[in-house]
Amino acid sequence: GAVVSQHPSRVICKSGTSVKIECRSLDFQATTMFWYRQFPKQSLMLMATSNEGSKATYEQGVEKDKFLINHASLTLSTLTVASAHPEDSSFYICSAGRGQGMSGYTFGSGTRLTVV
Amino acid sequence: GNSVTQMEGPVTLSEEAFLTINCTYTATGYPSLFWYVQYPGEGLQLLLKATKADDKGSNKGFEATYRKETTSFHLEKGSVQVSDSAVYFCALSRDDKIIFGKGTRLHILP
Numbered sequence: 134g135a136v137v138s139q140h141p142s143r144v145i146c147k148s149g150t151s152v153k154i155e156c157r158s159l160d161f162q163a164t165t166m167f168w169y170r171q172f173p174k175q176s177l178m179l180m181a182t183s184n185e186g187s188k189a190t191y192e193q194g195v196e197k198d199k200f201l202i203n204h205a206s207l208t209l210s211t212l213t214v215a216s217a218h219p220e221d222s223s224f225y226i227c228s229a230g231r232g233q234g235m236s237g238y239t240f241g242s243g244t245r246l247t248v249v
Numbered sequence: 250g251n252s253v254t255q256m257e258g259p260v261t262l263s264e265e266a267f268l269t270i271n272c273t274y275t276a277t278g279y280p281s282l283f284w285y286v287q288y289p290g291e292g293l294q295l296l297l298k299a300t301k302a303d304d305k306g307s308n309k310g311f312e313a314t315y316r317k318e319t320t321s322f323h324l325e326k327g328s329v330q331v332s333d334s335a336v337y338f339c340a341l342s343r344d345d346k347i348i349f350g351k352g353t354r355l356h357i358l359p
Contacts, residue, residue, distance in 0.1 A: 167347070176253070177338070177349040226293070228347075238347070240285075240293035 136160055137229045139241025146217055146248055154212045154244045156227035162207035163229035167238070168200075171224040180225075183210045217248045251276045255339040255350035262329055263358050270324040270353050272313075272339035280341040282306075282315050282322040285349075287336045296324075296337070331357045 136159040146152050156166055166183040181202050183189045189202035199221075201213040210229070214221050224245050230238035255272040262268060274282065284296040284306070297306030302317035311326045322339060334357045339350040 169349075176351045179346055179348070182346070228293075 135239045137163075137227065137239045137241045139227055139244055141244060142242060143245045144247070146246070148218050148248055149216055152214045152217055152246060154214075154225055154227075154246075156210045156212070156229060156241050158208045158229045158239075161229075163210075164207065166204055166210040166227055166229045168202060168210075168212050169226045169228070171226065171243075177226065180212075214246065217246070219248045222246055222248045251280065251341060251343050251348050253339050253341055253348055253350040255337075255353055257351070258336075258354040259356055260353060261356040261358065264331055265328045266357075268324070268326040268329045268333075268355070270337055270339075270355070272322045272324065272350060274320050274322065274339075274341050276320075276341055276343055278343065279317075280343045282313070283340040283342065283347070284311070284313055284322070284324050285338040285340060287338065287352075289335070293338065329355075329357050331359050333357050 138157045138159055140155045144152055164185055168180045169177040170180050171177045179192050180195045181189045181191045183202050183204040185204050185207050191197050199215055204210040224243050226243040227241045228238045252275045256270055281300045283298045285293045286296045287293050297308040299306040299315035302315050305314045313322050313324045315322055334355055336352045336354045338352045340347050
């Protein structure tokens with residue numbers, strides 16, 4: 134149990150376009166989802182915390198208008214990279230949980246975004 | 250602020266060798282500590298955890314002990330296998346957020 138599906142796994146887009154990444158909990162209801170970003174050779178950095186039915190809480194330095202997060206249901210959260218630029222190229226990964234403490238969170242497989 | 254520092258890789262070992270991946274942390278209070286593993290082409294998986302000082306987490310032959318006095322949570326395995334080749338992330342949890350180290354890539358040679 135506790136499977137999280139993240140889609141797409143890889144995406145290449147042109148500069149200026151928007152990209153949507155989906156994170157789905159397949160066999161449980163996720164009250165909270167987290168979105169992380171990983172730069173090459175860097176740590177996974179928390180971007181935002183997404184609670185179902187409410188606005189996402191963004192970490193300091195993360196542009197809310199650039200990284201749009203929607204957690205419309207207990208099984209789906211989306212991250213939209215608006216007007217993507219090459220510097221947005223990165224590995225994005227989500228995690229979802231039922232609020233059982235941090236060990237109860239399951240990670241998606243990640244999305245490799247390349248903006249050309 | 251809270252942070253995690255782990256040894257840089259890649260680490261290359263022969264099969265059946267002893268493994269240590271160092272991890273130290275900086276945090277206020279008493280965080281929970283974790284090791285996550287990412288196998289090629291897969292997402293992150295929880296490997297083991299410890300929630301208080303002197304706790305030892307263990308799984309699949311891996312162990313790590315929560316050392317408050319040295320603020321460390323080093324990952325060890327007595328005899329590694331080729332199938333252990335992966336990226337290992339040390340992490341701490343405070344205030345319902347996870348903070349990760351940079352990850353250590355482990356290569357095990359047959």
